[in-house]
Amino acid sequence: MPQAGRWAAVAAALLAGTAAYTIGAQAAAGGLRLGVRKRGPARAMVALTFDDGPDPVHTPRILDALAASGVRAAFFMVGRQVEAVPAVARAVASAGHDLGNHTYSHRHLWLLSPAASVAEVDRGAWAVAEATGLAPRYFRPPWGAFNWAAYVRAGQLGEERILWSLRPEGWLLPAPASRMAAHVIRRAHPGAIVNLHDRGGHPSTPAETWAALPRMIAGLRARGLEVVPLRALLGDGP
Numbered sequence: 001m002p003q004a005g006r007w008a009a010v011a012a013a014l015l016a017g018t019a020a021y022t023i024g025a026q027a028a029a030g031g032l033r034l035g036v037r038k039r040g041p042a043r044a045m046v047a048l049t050f051d052d053g054p055d056p057v058h059t060p061r062i063l064d065a066l067a068a069s070g071v072r073a074a075f076f077m078v079g080r081q082v083e084a085v086p087a088v089a090r091a092v093a094s095a096g097h098d099l100g101n102h103t104y105s106h107r108h109l110w111l112l113s114p115a116a117s118v119a120e121v122d123r124g125a126w127a128v129a130e131a132t133g134l135a136p137r138y139f140r141p142p143w144g145a146f147n148w149a150a151y152v153r154a155g156q157l158g159e160e161r162i163l164w165s166l167r168p169e170g171w172l173l174p175a176p177a178s179r180m181a182a183h184v185i186r187r188a189h190p191g192a193i194v195n196l197h198d199r200g201g202h203p204s205t206p207a208e209t210w211a212a213l214p215r216m217i218a219g220l221r222a223r224g225l226e227v228v229p230l231r232a233l234l235g236d237g238p
């Protein structure tokens with residue numbers, strides 16, 4: 001093979017490998033839904049999930065709002081944040097919410113090597129377990145983007161891989177509380193997993209999310225949808 005042809009073959013093999021590592025994992029996770037849940041069975045139930053915390057200001061307010069409405073949710077925590085405010089992580093756990101691993105430092109997994117990805121999953125899980133005494137039951141990658149290494153490692157740790165079926169926030173522009181609540185109430189479906197944030201995203205998002213919760217929960221109930229813990233939505237336990 002001439003030199004140029006060899007380089008082209010090497011480049012093609014590298015590209016194919018990269019695509020399998022990133023887009024292949026994403027296809028399995030999203031389109032094919034292999035070992036990943038984006039929604040629960042079609043029963044009259046919805047689960048709220050919160051990413052990127054714990055946050056010393058917003059997470060306690062959101063815990064109060066959930067308690068006032070009698071709702072338990074799921075919190076996908078960032079290990080580094082857990083280490084920064086372990087008491088807030090413990091408050092989430094002791095209120096009976098489900099715990100999820102959202103990696104250690106919230107880096108985009110498509111940019112990480114397999115070894116670095118495994119470390120992100122392991123250290124995230126360890127931080128949650130160290131602070132709360134409970135191993136996280138679920139895993140969600142930052143921005144919902146899997147790679148094979150993290151996909152496999154989460155499974156090895158016994159963490160169920162979770163994405164979402166409903167997301168009321170914009171990726172770049174903030175969504176006001178009224179629009180977030182209306183979006184969720186209008187678009188909710190039996191078995192919906194709703195993606196929200198108690199930290200991260202646009203700076204106004206956690207406060208708007210907190211403000212949206214009472215109306216959101218009341219509206220879901222008015223539609224006949226029970227707001228349940230993720231484990232109940234998925235049939236994983238009481």
Ligand SMILES: [Zn+2]
Pocket residue numbers: 051052102106141142143200
């Ligand atoms: Zn996140």
